[in-house]
Amino acid sequence: MRSIRPAIEGHSMKAKVHVTLKQGVLDPQGKAVQHALEALGFGGVADVRQGKFIELELTETDPAKAETEVEAMCRKLLANTVIEDFRVDIVEG
Protein backbone atom coordinates (compact mmCIF):
# COMPACT_ATOMS: atom_id res chain seq x y z
CA MET A 1 0.00 0.00 0.00
CA ARG A 2 1.39 3.40 -1.00
CA SER A 3 0.79 6.32 1.34
CA ILE A 4 -0.35 9.60 -0.14
CA ARG A 5 2.02 12.45 0.63
CA PRO A 6 0.18 15.66 1.48
CA ALA A 7 0.87 18.69 -0.70
CA ILE A 8 3.28 21.36 0.55
CA GLU A 9 2.59 24.99 -0.30
CA GLY A 10 4.89 26.38 -3.03
CA HIS A 11 5.66 22.95 -4.54
CA SER A 12 4.24 21.58 -7.79
CA MET A 13 1.11 19.55 -7.22
CA LYS A 14 -0.95 16.71 -8.54
CA ALA A 15 -4.63 16.03 -8.03
CA LYS A 16 -5.78 12.42 -7.81
CA VAL A 17 -9.49 12.22 -8.62
CA HIS A 18 -11.69 9.16 -8.10
CA VAL A 19 -15.06 9.19 -9.85
CA THR A 20 -17.35 6.36 -8.74
CA LEU A 21 -20.99 5.50 -9.35
CA LYS A 22 -23.27 6.37 -6.43
CA GLN A 23 -24.54 3.46 -4.36
CA GLY A 24 -27.68 2.01 -5.90
CA VAL A 25 -26.81 3.09 -9.45
CA LEU A 26 -26.62 0.06 -11.75
CA ASP A 27 -23.11 -0.67 -13.04
CA PRO A 28 -23.38 -2.84 -16.18
CA GLN A 29 -19.65 -2.47 -16.89
CA GLY A 30 -18.83 -3.76 -13.41
CA LYS A 31 -21.22 -6.69 -13.89
CA ALA A 32 -19.58 -7.53 -17.23
CA VAL A 33 -16.17 -7.59 -15.51
CA GLN A 34 -17.57 -9.81 -12.72
CA HIS A 35 -18.98 -12.31 -15.23
CA ALA A 36 -15.75 -12.30 -17.22
CA LEU A 37 -13.79 -13.03 -14.02
CA GLU A 38 -16.16 -15.91 -13.21
CA ALA A 39 -15.73 -17.29 -16.73
CA LEU A 40 -11.95 -17.21 -16.17
CA GLY A 41 -12.35 -19.26 -12.97
CA PHE A 42 -12.17 -16.47 -10.37
CA GLY A 43 -15.14 -17.48 -8.22
CA GLY A 44 -14.65 -15.43 -5.05
CA VAL A 45 -15.90 -12.09 -6.39
CA ALA A 46 -19.23 -10.97 -4.88
CA ASP A 47 -19.46 -7.62 -6.69
CA VAL A 48 -17.49 -5.34 -9.01
CA ARG A 49 -17.89 -1.56 -9.43
CA GLN A 50 -15.90 0.27 -12.05
CA GLY A 51 -14.99 3.90 -11.75
CA LYS A 52 -12.51 6.38 -13.18
CA PHE A 53 -9.17 7.50 -11.82
CA ILE A 54 -7.89 10.81 -13.19
CA GLU A 55 -4.50 12.34 -12.39
CA LEU A 56 -4.06 16.06 -13.05
CA GLU A 57 -0.75 17.90 -13.02
CA LEU A 58 -1.40 21.40 -11.71
CA THR A 59 0.48 24.68 -12.04
CA GLU A 60 -1.26 26.04 -8.90
CA THR A 61 1.04 25.99 -5.86
CA ASP A 62 -1.51 26.62 -3.08
CA PRO A 63 -3.05 23.26 -2.01
CA ALA A 64 -6.31 24.84 -0.76
CA LYS A 65 -6.85 26.78 -4.00
CA ALA A 66 -5.94 23.69 -6.04
CA GLU A 67 -8.54 21.60 -4.20
CA THR A 68 -11.29 24.18 -4.78
CA GLU A 69 -10.33 24.42 -8.47
CA VAL A 70 -10.29 20.64 -9.04
CA GLU A 71 -13.63 20.24 -7.23
CA ALA A 72 -15.07 22.79 -9.68
CA MET A 73 -13.59 20.76 -12.58
CA CYS A 74 -15.29 17.64 -11.21
CA ARG A 75 -18.67 19.35 -10.95
CA LYS A 76 -18.39 20.89 -14.43
CA LEU A 77 -16.79 18.10 -16.45
CA LEU A 78 -15.13 15.12 -14.78
CA ALA A 79 -18.12 13.69 -12.87
CA ASN A 80 -21.82 13.44 -13.59
CA THR A 81 -22.98 14.36 -10.08
CA VAL A 82 -26.50 13.03 -10.70
CA ILE A 83 -25.18 9.46 -10.69
CA GLU A 84 -21.53 9.77 -9.65
CA ASP A 85 -19.55 10.70 -6.54
CA PHE A 86 -16.07 12.16 -6.72
CA ARG A 87 -13.14 12.44 -4.36
CA VAL A 88 -10.17 14.79 -4.76
CA ASP A 89 -6.75 14.25 -3.15
CA ILE A 90 -4.13 16.95 -3.63
CA VAL A 91 -0.59 15.57 -3.34
CA GLU A 92 2.95 16.78 -3.94
CA GLY A 93 3.73 16.55 -7.69
Added chain:
Amino acid sequence: MRSIRPAIEGHSMKAKVHVTLKQGVLDPQGKAVQHALEALGFGGVADVRQGKFIELELTETDPAKAETEVEAMCRKLLANTVIEDFRVDIVEG
Protein backbone atom coordinates in the same frame (compact mmCIF):
# COMPACT_ATOMS: atom_id res chain seq x y z
CA MET B 1 -8.22 12.68 2.47
CA ARG B 2 -9.59 9.28 3.49
CA SER B 3 -7.20 6.81 5.04
CA ILE B 4 -7.24 3.23 3.82
CA ARG B 5 -7.96 0.76 6.60
CA PRO B 6 -5.86 -2.38 6.29
CA ALA B 7 -7.72 -5.68 6.01
CA ILE B 8 -8.11 -7.90 9.09
CA GLU B 9 -8.00 -11.68 8.67
CA GLY B 10 -11.45 -13.31 8.93
CA HIS B 11 -13.37 -10.15 7.94
CA SER B 12 -15.03 -9.51 4.60
CA MET B 13 -12.73 -7.68 2.23
CA LYS B 14 -12.60 -5.33 -0.69
CA ALA B 15 -9.90 -4.86 -3.28
CA LYS B 16 -9.29 -1.40 -4.68
CA VAL B 17 -7.51 -1.65 -8.02
CA HIS B 18 -5.94 1.26 -9.90
CA VAL B 19 -5.09 0.63 -13.55
CA THR B 20 -3.00 3.42 -15.10
CA LEU B 21 -1.19 3.85 -18.40
CA LYS B 22 2.58 3.33 -18.13
CA GLN B 23 4.73 6.44 -18.31
CA GLY B 24 5.47 7.34 -21.93
CA VAL B 25 2.32 5.72 -23.31
CA LEU B 26 0.22 8.28 -25.15
CA ASP B 27 -3.11 9.06 -23.42
CA PRO B 28 -5.49 10.62 -25.99
CA GLN B 29 -8.42 10.42 -23.53
CA GLY B 30 -6.42 12.39 -20.95
CA LYS B 31 -5.45 14.96 -23.60
CA ALA B 32 -9.13 15.33 -24.59
CA VAL B 33 -10.04 15.98 -20.94
CA GLN B 34 -7.21 18.54 -20.64
CA HIS B 35 -8.41 20.41 -23.74
CA ALA B 36 -12.02 20.34 -22.55
CA LEU B 37 -10.92 21.78 -19.18
CA GLU B 38 -9.00 24.55 -20.99
CA ALA B 39 -12.06 25.32 -23.11
CA LEU B 40 -14.08 25.64 -19.87
CA GLY B 41 -11.58 28.19 -18.55
CA PHE B 42 -9.49 25.94 -16.28
CA GLY B 43 -6.04 27.05 -17.36
CA GLY B 44 -3.80 25.66 -14.63
CA VAL B 45 -3.69 22.05 -15.82
CA ALA B 46 -0.31 20.96 -17.19
CA ASP B 47 -1.24 17.33 -17.90
CA VAL B 48 -4.09 14.83 -17.46
CA ARG B 49 -3.81 11.03 -17.35
CA GLN B 50 -6.95 8.92 -17.17
CA GLY B 51 -7.02 5.48 -15.64
CA LYS B 52 -9.49 2.99 -14.22
CA PHE B 53 -10.51 2.43 -10.63
CA ILE B 54 -12.11 -0.95 -9.93
CA GLU B 55 -13.58 -2.03 -6.58
CA LEU B 56 -14.06 -5.76 -5.99
CA GLU B 57 -16.03 -7.27 -3.13
CA LEU B 58 -14.34 -10.52 -2.17
CA THR B 59 -15.52 -13.63 -0.35
CA GLU B 60 -11.91 -14.55 0.53
CA THR B 61 -11.10 -13.74 4.18
CA ASP B 62 -7.30 -14.09 4.10
CA PRO B 63 -5.77 -10.74 2.99
CA ALA B 64 -2.57 -12.32 1.59
CA LYS B 65 -4.51 -14.86 -0.50
CA ALA B 66 -6.90 -12.12 -1.65
CA GLU B 67 -4.02 -9.97 -2.85
CA THR B 68 -2.45 -12.83 -4.83
CA GLU B 69 -5.85 -13.64 -6.38
CA VAL B 70 -6.61 -10.04 -7.37
CA GLU B 71 -3.11 -9.61 -8.85
CA ALA B 72 -3.82 -12.66 -11.01
CA MET B 73 -7.15 -11.07 -12.07
CA CYS B 74 -5.27 -7.90 -13.07
CA ARG B 75 -2.74 -9.82 -15.15
CA LYS B 76 -5.43 -11.94 -16.84
CA LEU B 77 -8.24 -9.43 -17.40
CA LEU B 78 -8.27 -6.06 -15.64
CA ALA B 79 -5.02 -4.58 -16.95
CA ASN B 80 -3.18 -4.76 -20.25
CA THR B 81 0.30 -5.15 -18.77
CA VAL B 82 1.99 -4.25 -22.07
CA ILE B 83 0.86 -0.63 -21.71
CA GLU B 84 -0.71 -0.44 -18.23
CA ASP B 85 0.45 -0.63 -14.62
CA PHE B 86 -1.82 -1.78 -11.82
CA ARG B 87 -1.89 -1.40 -8.08
CA VAL B 88 -3.93 -3.54 -5.65
CA ASP B 89 -4.98 -2.42 -2.14
CA ILE B 90 -6.81 -4.93 0.03
CA VAL B 91 -9.01 -3.23 2.66
CA GLU B 92 -11.66 -4.21 5.17
CA GLY B 93 -15.00 -4.58 3.31
